[in-house]
Amino acid sequence: MQRLNLNHLHTFAHVIRHGSFSAAAERLNLTQPAVSLHIRQLEQRLNLRLIERVGKRIKATSAGSTLLEHIGRIDAVVEDALLDLASHAQGVAGQIAIGTGATACIHLLPPILQTLRRQFPALDVRVSTGNTDGILRAVEENRLDLALVTLPAAGRSLSITPLLDDEFVAIFSAEQKTLPPAITPQSLETLPLVVFEAGSSTRLLIDEWYLRAGLRIKPVMELGSIEAIKEMVAAGLGYSIVPRMSVAAAHHRRGLQVQPLTPPLSRTLGIVLRQDKPLGKALRQVLEALQTLAP
Incomplete structure (x- = not known):
């Protein structure tokens, strides 16, 4: 018509x-x-x-x-x-939608979003959290402008760029008096484990760390929130394995002991866009801000 x-x-x-x-x-x-x-x-x-x-x-x-x-x-x-x-x-204005996991949302994005808000008041950055598969699907369908997710990630129409590596650590209650001399899968086998829910990309990495030692974990709790996991561990209900970024600041590790893992375990976070995504001023500015996270 x-x-x-x-x-x-x-x-x-x-x-x-x-x-x-x-x-x-x-x-x-x-x-x-x-x-x-x-x-x-x-x-x-x-x-x-x-x-x-x-x-x-x-x-x-x-x-x-x-x-x-x-x-x-x-x-x-x-x-x-x-x-x-x-x-x-x-100038830089408009709305940008980012998808990411809860840990990155809580521990990586706030200072970046605060800086963007201060520099570009007309720029509206909106963040949603979810599992990696759902976030990637939303990027492919153009419901999200970009994603910050744990790699590997795949999609025929997606452009995926590694951004930073994040080490995993073991956390214990501050009240726990004795810890293994080395935090290995074998030394943790008999301790109660509070861990991320099954199916998440972070949980898959943790499962693989134990499987390489020939062990299958039997958690006492499986939770979807990093903050809930830390609260349970601080209350003495078990230990956990979490990304270091989640306990990097003093106020985020209150009531906890943090120990490195042997052998080390880490994950890579990457930026995901549609390959045909137009890079307007607003999106370019958000991408540049995220690039400041790279070492």
Whole structure:
């Protein structure tokens, strides 16, 4: 279906406002035949009479009056759109949607988002959390602009760039008096384990660490929240293996002892985009901010 021509609507509004084709033509800097053509094409497009003559003046028909009401709203929407686009042209503005895991959301993104908010007040960065598969699907479907996820990640239409490595550590309650001299899978085998829920990319890495030692873990708790895991461990209900970033700051390791693993275990976080994703000013700025996380 052919769309309405905004110029035709504008011309019609001027004809009714000024009461004649000639007056409208003068205001619009058009010829009178051009104004008549706009009105004729608009009426043909709508298959309605929009103008009628009353004596020497013209007025809108009932259909024309209804159209005038809509033209006012159309003009307002167009004006809003132009203002929004002007802000994009003048600087960094718009909305960027990021998907990531809960740990990165809590422990990596806040200072970056705070800096972006301070530097670019018109930039609206929105963050959602979920499992890696769901986040990647949302990027592929363009419901998310980018993702920060644990690698490996795959998708035929995706561009995946490693960003940083994050070591895993073992955490114990601060009240626990004796710890193994080396934190190995064998030394942890008989201790109660509080761990990430099955199916998460982080849990898969932890499972593999034990499997390489020939062990299968039997957790006493499987939780979806890193903060819940730390609370359970601090309460003396077991030990856990978590990304170091989650206990890097003093206030995030309160009530906990942190120990390195033998052999070491780490994960790689990467940035994921659609390969055909246009890199506008706003998205480029967010990507540059995330790149500051790289060592």
